[in-house]
Amino acid sequence: MKKIIVAFDGLRFSESVRDYAIELANQSNAHLVGVFLDDFMHHSYKIQNLITENKNYHAKQKELETKDVATRKEAVKNFEIACQEAGLQYNVHHDRNVAIQELLRESIYADLLMIDNTETLTAYTEKIPSEFIGDLLSRTKCPVLMVPHHFKPIDKIVLLYNGDPSSVYAIKMFSYILSSLKEHPTEVVSVKGENESSHLPNNALMKEFMKRHFPEVSYTILKGSAETEIRNYLKRTGNYSLVILGAYGRGMISNWLRPSMADMIMKELQIPLFIAHAK
Known part of the structure; x- marks a missing residue:
């Protein structure tokens, strides 16, 4: 039985990542762990919220912290009820220290980590991907499935491949961890230069x-700029796709499988993105 961990900010509970996690855990017969990142430095309020005309600073802070405790409890209850209704085996972890450190530690002991791609673990709105997500993706110890803030059922798998070992590694990890999704139409997509052949890198x-792992896979070779062609291709076909991508790391260079490709998919396309990179 595989172990899938799903990360939540209890102050901004993501029903989307809950729904994706429950669906995939059910399909994979996996044990699901809800990791609630109750970072002691993270609050729903901002400093300016503590300044009022009628209450002193400490009284207002206590009031807002009490509200945060109640909000976090409600988020856990929401997750637990959903797991029980789905008949899943599950656990809840409360990680109260620094969120990124706690989640990286959790990732060592997980087959897959799932998280909302809009997660910030702050009271502020940030552009996608947030600093928290970028840090997580470059340091995680297991594959990560980033999901959009609105749930859509998955009906197609897109494997991005450029001949680099990291792209093959990501495909392997997806095949091992989420094998139940192989029933969906699956396509290997690669991008070549205008003057290059139309064969896959290391074609044979x-x-x-792929024949051993995805017997019914199809292949698509695009010509041109990788980021442009992948963007256009996924916009045409990717509304309900899950994309598999290798090599996400700060300072890591791996042809076109680099942070900007993952960032573009998260920001512009809002579809699930499976990321795995060999350390």
């Missing part, structure tokens, strides 16, 4: 490998 070896 890749197709031999």
